[in-house]
Amino acid sequence: AQKVTQAQTEISVVEKEDVTLDCVYETRDTTYYLFWYKQPPSGELVFLIRRNSFDEQNEISGRYSWNFQKSTSSFNFTITASQVVDSAVYFCALSEARSGGSNYKLTFGKGTLLTVNP
Amino acid sequence: AAGVIQSPRHLIKEKRETATLKCYPIPRHDTVYWYQQGPGQDPQFLISFYEKMQSDKGSIPDRFSAQQFSDYHSELNMSSLELGDSALYFCASSTRTSGGPVYNEQFFGPGTRLTVL
Numbered sequence: 742a743q744k745v746t747q748a749q750t751e752i753s754v755v756e757k758e759d760v761t762l763d764c765v766y767e768t769r770d771t772t773y774y775l776f777w778y779k780q781p782p783s784g785e786l787v788f789l790i791r792r793n794s795f796d797e798q799n800e801i802s803g804r805y806s807w808n809f810q811k812s813t814s815s816f817n818f819t820i821t822a823s824q825v826v827d828s829a830v831y832f833c834a835l836s837e838a839r840s841g842g843s844n845y846k847l848t849f850g851k852g853t854l855l856t857v858n859p
Numbered sequence: 860a861a862g863v864i865q866s867p868r869h870l871i872k873e874k875r876e877t878a879t880l881k882c883y884p885i886p887r888h889d890t891v892y893w894y895q896q897g898p899g900q901d902p903q904f905l906i907s908f909y910e911k912m913q914s915d916k917g918s919i920p921d922r923f924s925a926q927q928f929s930d931y932h933s934e935l936n937m938s939s940l941e942l943g944d945s946a947l948y949f950c951a952s953s954t955r956t957s958g959g960p961v962y963n964e965q966f967f968g969p970g971t972r973l974t975v976l
Contacts, residue, residue, distance in 0.1 A: 784947055786902070786967045832901060845953070846892060846915055847965065849901040 743768045745835050747850035754823055755858050761819045762853050764833030770794075775809065775816045776834040776847065786832075792816065823857045830854050861885055863952050863968035871974045872940050880935040880971045884952030890914070891933040892965060893925060894949040902949060908933055937973075945975045 744767040754760045766775065777789040790800070792809050800807050804824075808817045820827055833850040864883040872878050884891055890909045894902040904917035908927035919925075922940075927933045931952075937944060951965040 784972070785969050786949060788964070788967070791964070845963075845965065846904040846907060846917065847894075847902070848904070851901050 743770075743773075743835050743837055743848045745833050745848055745850035747831075747833055747853050749853045750851070751854045751856070753856045753858065756825060757822050758857075759819060759821050760823050760855065760857075761817055762831050762833075762855070764816045764818065764850060766814050766816065766833070766835045768835060768837055770837040772837075774836045774845075776836070777807070777816075777818050778832045778834060778849075779829045780832060780852070781829040789818075789831075820855075823855075825857050825859055828855060828857045863950055863966055865948075865950050865968040865971050867971060868969065869972050869974075871976065873976055874940055874942065876940050876975075877936065877938045878940060878973060880937070880948055880950075880973070882933045882935070882950030882952070882968060884931050884933070884950075885966055888952035888954055888966075889931055890953045890963075891927055891931070892951040892953075893919075893933070893935050894951065896947040896949065896970075897943075898946070900946075905935070940975045942975050945973060947972050 746765045748763055773794045775792045779787040779789055790807055797809050804821045806819045830852045832852045834847045836845045836847050863885055866881045870878055882891055892907040893905040895905050896902040905919040906925050907915045911927045922938050925935045947970045949970045950968045953965045954963045
């Protein structure tokens with residue numbers, strides 16, 4: 742069974758601080774996909790990034806960066822120079838590849854509430 | 860670009876009533892997923908359909924049923940509603956993913972907020 746753990750329930754930072762959200766996952770599959778989603782107070786789920794298990798290249802996109810390490814089963818997310826608009830719940834999610842396709846349900850972590858104060 | 864459409868966006872029901880949530884996937888998407896997110900909780904997978912057939916089932920109560928129609932839209936039917944069914948219900952759609960390095964993204968709808976009084 743797949744499992745995603747986000748140990749940080751809430752994080753509060755002051756604007757312009759850097760913040761890292763932790764995510765640890767468990768899966769028996771060798772091929773899987775990891776995601777970060779943002780859920781602002783309005784409630785919609787906003788897709789941020791997907792990484793494939795066979796691609797450990799880390800990525801930077803503007804103020805966002807991701808650190809994927811298979812050796813430690815971690816997929817951490819960093820926001821540089823945080824802004825008030827970054828305040829939201831952030832979910833890490835995992836999807837296992839199934840033979841025959843069609844079944845790629847997402848398993849989410851419990852989420853981390855990030856509050857960025859002015 | 861067209862997105863996933865969910866209706867209604869808000870729904871208020873009494874206990875023991877029934878509710879039907881609708882999901883219209885992005886054009887040419889043939890796979891639909893339903894998720895339930897309780898207050899302060901993470902989204903939980905309920906059920907998915909591919910080409911009008913159920914492809915996987917999660918923690919969906921027996922009081923709930925769902926189907927996908929020939930035009931690929933999907934409906935989630937909930938009967939004998941309980942207070943605990945109050946949640947945000949998300950539908951997501953994708954094209955079929957056959958495994959390997961190609962992953963066809965799940966696009967989420969805005970959700971239907973169900974309140975059971």
